[in-house]
Amino acid sequence: MKCPKCKHEIPNDSLFCPDCGCKIGDKEAQIKPLLEAAKCASDAEDYGKAFDLYSNAAELGSVDAQYELALLYKNGDGIIKDAKACHKWLLSAAQNGHVEAQFLVAEQYYYGNPIQMDKKAAAVWYQKAANAKHPDATFCLGLCYLNGEGVPRDDELAQKYFEQAEKLGSKKYADYLAKQSEQELIKRAAEIKNDLDFSMGKGCAVCFLGVILTMIVSTLCVLCFLSWFGVILCLLCSVCGVYITIHTATKIDEPKKRIMKWKESHPDDPVCKYL
Numbered sequence: 001m002k003c004p005k006c007k008h009e010i011p012n013d014s015l016f017c018p019d020c021g022c023k024i025g026d027k028e029a030q031i032k033p034l035l036e037a038a039k040c041a042s043d044a045e046d047y048g049k050a051f052d053l054y055s056n057a058a059e060l061g062s063v064d065a066q067y068e069l070a071l072l073y074k075n076g077d078g079i080i081k082d083a084k085a086c087h088k089w090l091l092s093a094a095q096n097g098h099v100e101a102q103f104l105v106a107e108q109y110y111y112g113n114p115i116q117m118d119k120k121a122a123a124v125w126y127q128k129a130a131n132a133k134h135p136d137a138t139f140c141l142g143l144c145y146l147n148g149e150g151v152p153r154d155d156e157l158a159q160k161y162f163e164q165a166e167k168l169g170s171k172k173y174a175d176y177l178a179k180q181s182e183q184e185l186i187k188r189a190a191e192i193k194n195d196l197d198f199s200m201g202k203g204c205a206v207c208f209l210g211v212i213l214t215m216i217v218s219t220l221c222v223l224c225f226l227s228w229f230g231v232i233l234c235l236l237c238s239v240c241g242v243y244i245t246i247h248t249a250t251k252i253d254e255p256k257k258r259i260m261k262w263k264e265s266h267p268d269d270p271v272c273k274y275l
Contacts, residue, residue: 007033027060027061030060031057031060031061031062031065034053034054034056034057034060034062034065035053035054035057035062035064035065037053038050038053038054038057038065038068041053042068047072047077047078047079048078048079049078050068050072050077050078051069051072051077051078051079054068054069054072055069058089058092061096063093063096063097063098063101064093064098066089066090066092066093066096066098066101067089067090067093067098067100067101069089070085070086070087070088070089070090070093070101070104071086073085073086073089074086083113083114084114086114087105087108087114087115090104090105090108091105094125094128099129099132099134099137100129100134102125102128102129102132102134102137103125103126103129103134103136103137103140105125106121106122106123106124106125106126106128106129106137106140107122107140109121109122109125110122110126110140110149118150119144119149119150120150120151121150122140122144122149122150123141123144123149123150123151124150125137126140126141126144127141130161130164133168134168135165135168135169135170135171135172135173136165136170136171136172136173138161138164138165138168138170139161139162139165139170139172139173139176140172141161142157142158142159142160142161142162142164142165143158143176145157145158145161146158192259
């Protein structure tokens with residue numbers, strides 16, 4: 001048989017390789033060449049071979065192989081996609097201390113894909129990865145405390161983890177800040193639009209409604225009492241109604257013009273994008 005480390009031929013009954021001295025049956029000695037060969041196969045995009053090699057190393061207890069095998073199942077590289085097998089190997093790697101696997105297991109529990117949603121379990125795994133200073137896991141743990149998901153709500157603790165995530169360079173935290181900023185801009189744009197757009201429209205609508213009601217009352221007066229006063233009032237109201245309708249039609253683009261004018265006077269304001 002061959003030595004798993006140096007590949008030299010050794011007697012079948014040997015306990016040690018006479019060339020490199022490695023112990024036959026030593027898992028570490030068997031795992032290392034498997035990982036090296038698997039990486040070479042993966043770099044060459046020979047995912048079928050990489051899958052076989054990572055599978056052997058994972059069965060021997062290699063944490064890195066378990067994680068890589070999970071990714072192959074997730075992406076369908078060298079094997080048919082299998083979400084449950086992906087979770088199985090991710091969980092195995094996470095339990096053996098692989099930090100990225102701990103974060104991905106937390107994500108699976110948090111979003112309920114491909115397993116049943118469990119925010120409490122998600123918070124536990126986020127905590128484990130955060131303890132190892134994983135940037136995104138630290139942010140997600142803060143979010144759990146902010147929203148009381150899987151842990152008791154604690155705004156101070158949430159802020160603490162957010163600050164840690166920022167220092168660690170969390171991409172998720174940066175996206176979160178950008179989203180918060182965007183929501184603030186949208187809210188401010190709505191307030192500006194409200195100030196510029198609606199006062200005129202509401203005023204015209206109220207005036208027009210008043211004219212319609214007056215016309216109805218006048219018509220009733222004419223029909224009930226045949227009063228010349230009612231006829232004259234009805235005619236006046238009709239003229240006013242026509243005027244207000246024409247005036248409103250000519251002013252229909254006024255809010256847009258006001259917004260354009262505001263944007264021209266505030267060209268560097270980021271809220272312009274949302275107006």
